[in-house]
Amino acid sequence: MDKKIHKIEVDRDLCIGAGPCEVLASKTFKLDDEGKAVVINSNGNSDDEILDAAMSCPVLAIKLYDEDGKLIYPN
16 A cells, blocks of 8 residues: 555445455444444554455445545545
8 A cells, every 4th residue: 555544434324334344454443233334443454454444345435545635545
């Protein structure tokens, strides 16, 4: 990964609770009581693991930003 992840956002309206983010980056994401992904620790996993988790989302509900607020993924 070229840029450091500074901010992680989950669009709960888009999230369908498929869960691959939790499987791939369980120290960063979990499904809450509504079955939607939430960020539990933005530094829980490596940036590469977090990117893999975001890329695994079937509805692109996970947005990753760099320190300048620019969108890293999806782009």
